[in-house]
Amino acid sequence: MDGGVPFQWVITFDADKIQSAGITADEISSAFSSYYREEILGMTETSDGLMTVRLKEASDQDFGSIPVCNQDGRVIHLRDIAQWRYEEALPSGYYRVNGLNTITLSVEIASTANLLTVASAVKERMAELQKGSPSEITAGIAYDSSEYVSEELGKIYVRTALCILILLLFVFLINRSWRYMLIIVFTLTVNVLTALMIYSFAGIQIHIYTLAGITVSLGIIIDTSIVMIDHYAHFKDRKAFPSILSAAATTVGALMMVLLLPEKEKANLVDFIWVIVINLGLSLIISYLFIPSLMEYIPVRLSGGGKGRSPRKIRRILRWNRFYASYIGWGVRHRWVYV
Structure with missing residues (x-):
């Protein structure tokens, strides 16, 4: 003070x-x-x-x-x-603001405390004290670090919601199947809820970096689910799992490089990478056990091959394939453009 x-x-x-x-x-x-x-x-x-x-x-x-x-x-x-x-x-000495004597009270929180909870409790207590104070004594907030955190959390919540909506909309537009999207929603819900329980057991607190890690991992979780759903719908087996496992292991291996950084630089990134690792590990378990079982109750029919396509549509696909093949060939011959 x-x-x-x-x-x-x-x-x-x-x-x-x-x-x-x-x-x-x-x-x-x-x-x-x-x-x-x-x-x-x-x-x-x-x-x-x-x-x-x-x-x-x-x-x-x-x-x-x-x-x-x-x-x-x-x-x-x-x-x-x-x-x-x-x-x-x-x-x-005198401490004055606008010619009025001022007392500055700084409130610090413990490293294990929740900033938003403590800030809310302090504001409520100060409001109670203000009611019992003389009219000539007023209290105000000069700086509140929780406002920045609250604002950033609000942005992350909006981005996470938009991320989920855009991904689900994309899945629906590609497959045009409510059952397909329903499986994705169930898979995503089970993954997130199970991950939250693991965070609690592991002592990982929910803050800006962990929420960012959850948002980043949502796309990977949905990709893993899509690969297993498509494969199981066509072949009724789990042979796509080794490929999914390899892709997830590559991502986890890249994230583990953060642990080699100096302590000061990796302090804020440890929870970020562990959240992604936990979510990816759960997505592997869910894709191997949960999705095939769920598809037995919610079967998904995928359109296959060229059955039902008109000759005009087939010609359009062939023209596009020829254009894409030409573009790839030009890119291979002119690698320097992309490098």
Whole structure:
């Protein structure tokens, strides 16, 4: 806290009484030291281990009971020679905003605490204190780091929702099958919910980097599901799984390179990569076990070959294939253009 003026105890001695009692400044100082002293007597062993035994005198603020000296068998206490009061100290500096005295209170949170939760609790508490304060005392927020985090989380939520909608729309436009898209939705839901449970068990907190990792992995999860759905719909087996496993292993291997970075650089990326690794691992398990089982209850029929296509459509496909083959051949001969 900055800007506040501390309070202090002010003790005023009666010079005449001190002089008549023959009390010196050293005796008064020694009386205070003795009254609030703390001594270590030794060590003792308990069930919790070794503990230090301390002797501590009274620590209350009843200065009047402090014995100062013994004069002819009469104990003179501080109340007999002095008075005291608790008052605001003289300011050593001024902190002002727009000409008004200002006190700045900085609130820090523990590394394991949730920034948004703590910020919300502090704001609620300050609002309660404001209600009971005089009208001339107002409270305001000079800087709130949770606003940036909240804004970024809002952007990530929107991007994640758009990512899911665009991917599902793309899947539906390509296959034009509600059953196909329903399987994708079920697969994605099971993957995300299971991943959230693993995050909880692994102690991975949900923050900006983990949400970004979830968003990035959604496309890979859907790709894995599409490959297995298409293969199982055509061949009724799981022989596509080794190819899916190899692709996922390549991605995971590339992400593991982050662990080789210096500690300072990889600090914010560790949770990011572990979220993606967990999601990819779950997508492999789900593609091998869940999708084939689900397709037994929700069969998907895919159009195959050139059955049902008109001659005009076939000619259009052939022209496009010839154009694409020519483009690929030109690209191979002129690699320098792309390099």
